[in-house]
Every structure is written in structure tokens, then in C-alpha cells.
Amino acid sequence: MSNDIRERATGDVVSVLPARADDLTRLRTLLENSEPIVTVIGKYNHGKSRLLNELIGRDIFAVADKRETVALSDSVHEGVRWLDAPGLDADVGTEDDRHALHAAWLKSDIRLFVHAAKEGELDAKELALLAELDEDGGRTRRSTLFVLSQIDQLADDTELEKVSRRIDTQWPGVVLHAVSATRHRKGAEEGKKLLLEKSGVPSLRVELGAALARVPAARAHETALLFAEIRKELVELLAVQQESRDGLSQTQNQQRLEFDAGLQTVIGKVSVDIEAMLDALGTDHAIIPDTAKDAYAITAGKLERAHIQIAYSRACIAIDSFLAGHGVIGLPAEQETVARALNSVMVAVMGVSVKFRKDLRRMFCEPSGRERMQRDFSHYYELSADRKALAARIAAGESAVIACENALSALRALEHTG
Template sequence: MTDANGDVLRVLPHRADALARLGMLLRNGEPVVTVVGKYNHGKSRLLNELVGSEVFAVADRRETVRLADTLHEGVLWLDAPGLDADVASGDDRQALHAAWLHADVRLFVHAAKEGELDAAELTLLGQLLADAAQTQRQTIFVLSQIDQLPGDDELDQVVGNIARQVPGLTIQRISSTRFRKGQQDGKRLLIEQSDMPSLLRRIQEAVAATPAARVHETSLLLGELTDEVAALLHETDAALGRDRERQHRQRQAFDLGLSKVIGKVSRDIESMLASLGQDHAVIPDKAKDAYRLTAGKVERARIQVAYSRACIEIDAFLAGQGVVTIPTDQETVARALNTVVVAVMGVSVKFRDDLRKIFSSLTGRERLQREFARYYELSRDRKALAARIDAAAASLAALTRAMDALRRLERNG
């Protein structure tokens, strides 16, 4: 169960309690009867009478501060700290842990002398009864310490108030003191008046129903977890498919748009070069031409202008696609040079052969297409999309493992 639990927990961390309960169900240990209720309401004394020995500590002060248990006649009896006994809520956490994680049968204990249920008790009892209807784990309401009321009228009033608070609730009226005295003195009437025999019968019936309830609850939890993982699988797979399709469409649009821009600037360059006559750019200037406007200087300037215009058109397209800056590890101290166009094409071109090599040859155009596409994939938006796709793919793999784990649990359960 551990590996399977881990696989499911990784994708459903909020279902840790359900997975813990499922683990206990699959281990199929002894039926567990747990008492739950507020501090000093007679829970430990009740358990001692039910198991027939002084196993659990009893005192007027807060005594049960951690889970305590005893195995009696094939049943594990569990005593938990009282609710509201610890201001730091540590006891509450242990008590609720016992009620929700460990228990097959819950005895909800409320002292008759306290009158009707308070808001916290009402909420918890409502939750336990709702859970009983869903999981078949039974909750038995025990009105304890009825001997501490002045008479039957007062008891009937308390019972009536609680019945109005929780319509349809079966209220087991219990006196552990009468039961103990009846047993010690051999007085059957006191034993019957304690109503403990009736409670024991209800507990025995609930314990007998535990195997079937566990099968039902196991199926219920596996179904819930499987449905939740399946929904996440569907959602994640759909999102991954959409992002991959978006990634593909964006790349197609980029490649097509870039190809058109490169094609246009290449034709412009070819047209400009075709309009030139003699190649003056290759003729080097002499020393005497340092301050003179020569034909070579004019042509080299014209070539540079055509090159710059081509760079500007390509850069405008790239900017529209979010391809603006180069990776940090390629940056130089000259900020103006830290552009994708400069990284791919360089700063300047002065000769016709250089222009033709870049724009007129198939190899040159393919290089531009390839290099600009590489920087496109390094752009912020594309990297974010790729990261999202990788994360979704990892989630999908984790969800698949979780689904496989749940199916193994279902087969082996």
C-alpha cells in the first residue's frame, strides 16, 4: 500500500486522510470501536465498563491526553482525548483523528448533566451521522451519566431537547455507575436501569456489520479517488493537447512568417544588386582618398544601407513574435549589440558577395531560418509554454501512475 499510497498522494495531497483510512481498511485488522466527545463526559469510564476492566484512566481532571487502546474479545477499543480539553487543540486533533481514521464504530458520548448539545458537538455529530449514511460506519449516540440528574423528569427534558436538535436520533441513556454497582452487588435491576446491556447489544450488532461496511467503504473510497484522478487525467491531457497544438501552430506561423520576410528582403537585395554596374566596393581606397567621396565608398554605403533595411524588417518581424533579446550568457558589454539580429547576421556588410552569401544563396537563407527559429524557441513566451507543457506531461505521467496504483489496490483489495 505504501508505494501506491505515495503515487496517489502526490497527485491528490488534499486526500491524505482518505488514503490513510483506505490503508487501514485494506490492512483489515480488528474492528475498532472509538469513543468521541467532550472532556469529562464519562468516555473512559464507559469504555472500562464495556470491556469489563480498568484499562482506561479515569479522573475528574483531564486524564486522557493521547490515544489509548485495548483489545477485548476481538475488538480494538480506542479511547481518545476529550474535545475542547486542550486550548492548543492537540487533543482535538487526536480525537478527530481517532473518529475519522481509526473508527469502524463511533460512540458519541455526551453527559446528561450538560443539557443539550453545544454548537461544536452538533456540528461534529452531524458530520458523523452524514458519514454513517455514506460509508455505513455506525455512530451510536450515548447520553452518559444519567444518574447525575435529579430525576426522570429532568432526564426526559434533556432527551427531548437533544431530540429536537437532532431529529430521528436514537439516544442511548447510560449510567456507568449503576452498571458497576449492579454488577458488584449482583442487582440485575440496576444493570438493566443502566441500559448498558442494550448498548452492548447495539455495539455487537455494529461490530458484526463491520466487515460488510468495510467492503462498502473501501469501494466507496476507491471509487471517489479513481473518479478524482480520472477527472484530473482528462483535464490535464486536454490542457496538454491544447498547449502542444498551440506550440505547433505558433511555430508554423513563425516559420511561415519568417520565410516570407526573408524572401522579401532577399528579393529587395537582389533587385538592388542587379541595379548596380561595376563593382566599385571591392576596389580599396588609397591613402589620398581618406577624405574624398569615392565610388567605392558610395557603393559600400549603399550596400550597408540595403543590409540595414533588411535587418530592420527582420527585426520588426521578430519583435512581433517576442524574439527580442539574446540569452544572458551571450550578452556583451555593448548593449546595442545584444540583439538576435546582430547575433545571427552580424553588424555590417560592405561587399556584394557578402550580401549574396547571406540572402541570395539557399544555404544562406536556410541558415537565417534555422538560427532565428532557434532564438525564437529561447524567447520568454516560448520557454514558458514549453515549461508548461513539460509540467503537464510530468503531471500526466504522475496521474497515470496514480491511476495504475488505484487499479492495483482495487484488484488486490
């Protein structure tokens, strides 16, 4: 799998599990099957860069009495990639700190935690980082070696023992690798084997060699662990998302069934009442047009039409009350007119008034009329704010399910490259 494809696959998973971004970055490092990576971390001016130079046997990393390393520096030597991380300042959250932690967590297979002997006991920040490294080591099997550096700056071995006891009190059982890069350099330049041994660097190299031998197994364990954890989280998340989406869809269907049944009942009831009223009427006076002389008179036709309008209004009130209970009131914005009084679902479906028996009978007493009302009101029900919001939630839920399924597929693709 090419880096571009691997990056896209990683992005698919991160889009669903953003909190796993660092783990996925670590996975990519593991899948690249690069050389083992050793990272030196600790506070600045504690001799990290000088220590790396002595371990490698070449002056590769910059050394100074001031804060020199401000970004990740690396070098490959004899099949090992060495990283010199910026020092951990007292200022929490600085860019340099982020570089150092990035190296410690995402890049390295082995961490060399360096603490200057002259500083005495560990500070709170160092203790916190050690605790995190220790916990991570138990989980991923990555090694952390504690290096007590610059021991040549102590007065004597008694002072070294005192510092070691203080650190052991803070971190019981810690294995300290006491070293002096200065002694090692002097011993190498002057050919003094005793000084070389007393520098602690040779014994640290032995421990480092043993840790490097464990890297392949540790990487295999960590790779399997991360895949298993992320896969489990995705599967659980997918189940939750599917359940949520299905629950919303069930609610949507149940609401529609209840609406259709309730609307049919209301329309059926008002239709029965109207049909009974119409059947009880005698001569149809409403169809007889009024003459000019009847303009201000009360005629049988006017009384008939008023009677029909009242029956129609009562039917509309009953239906409108049902619709309002389901949030079906105003028209969608795209259907609204400048006349606000006309911007209601009742007006859109039923019209403003009915004057004649045939119209009332056609609307309420004929199956086609009742079916039209059922269909049109159901249409506006689906366009109501609550239903549209529910549909949007279902669509979002479906998108989340698809994204999670894609993430699982991407994770499988990544796993097959391992």
C-alpha cells in the first residue's frame, strides 16, 4: 500500500475516531517497517544530545550550554534511527514540549529518559511523564530506560548514591543507568578503558542492545493491540450508530402510521356527520342564484349556503385541530404567499369556503375526495418542521453509519499491509 493510500485510509478512520489520531499515526509508523527508533527525552541542558553522540560514537547532534535543540533531530546509524527531542521546559504546552512528546509517543520504540544528576530529585513534570511512559510500556511493551546523566558533576560516589536513593524514593524500583558523556569522551580520546567503563556508557549500550532486540516482538504486539482496540471501538460505535438510526427510522414510521390512522379517523367522522346532514336536507336552495332584489334580503338560498359553510367550517376545525397536534400548520417557505392568512395547510388543501352541496359531498362523501384529503394532508405532514428535522437526523445517522463502515474497511486495508 502506497503512502498516499495509507494516508487516505488513516484519514477515513480518524474522521470517525478523532481521539485515535495519535494511535493511527503510530500505526503508520509501525506499518512502515522502518529501522528501530530510539528517542532521548528530558529537560533541556541535561546532556541529551551529548549522550546520543557518545552512544553513536559520532558528533551528530548539536551540543551547547544553552537550549540548542528546538525541533526533532534525527540520524540513522548502524540500522537504528536516533531522535533528539527538544527539552521539556517548565512551560507546559510550548511548541518544543509538543515536539518532545510527539517523539516519545508516536515515533519511538525505545525512550531514553534523561535526568541530570546535579538536579537531584525529579520534579513533578518529570514524574508525571515517567508515570505515563511506564503505563504505556506496560500496554505496548515499548521500553523506557532511565538515564542519570552528567554524574561527573557530582562531588563523589557518595553524592551519586544519595541522589539515586532520593530518586528511588520517588520512583521505587527504578533502574538507574548512571552515565557521564564527558568521562566517556575523555576515556575514548585518551584510551583509558577504566574511565570508559566508569562513564556508564558501555553498560548502557548493552542494555540498549537488549532493548533493541526486543523491538520486533514489541512492534508486533503493539500493532496487533492498536488494530484490536481501534477495530473494537469502531464495531461498538457502528452498533450504536445503527441502533440510533434504526430507532429514529422506527419512530418515523410509527409516527406516520399513527398520523395516517388518526387523520383517517377524523376525516371519516366529519364525513359521516356531513353526509348525515346533507341527507337530511330537502330542496337544494343553494343552487338557485339570488336576484338583484335579494341583495339585502334573507333568502332560502343564502340560508342554505350559510348552513353548508358552517358544516364545512366545523369539519375543517376538527381536521385542523388534529393537524395542529402533529405540527402541521404553516406552509413550507417556498409555498408561502404575501397574504399571510392564506399560508396555512388547511387553506392549501381545503380552500377558503364551500357553498354548494355537491362540493361538500364530493369532498367528504365520495371515496376519491376523502383519499385526496388524506394524501394531501399527509404530504404536508412530511413537510412539517418536526418531520423534516427527524428526516435530517435519520440522514445524518445514515451518513454516520456509512462513515463508520468505511472506516472499518479502511482499517482492514491497513491491517493487510502489516
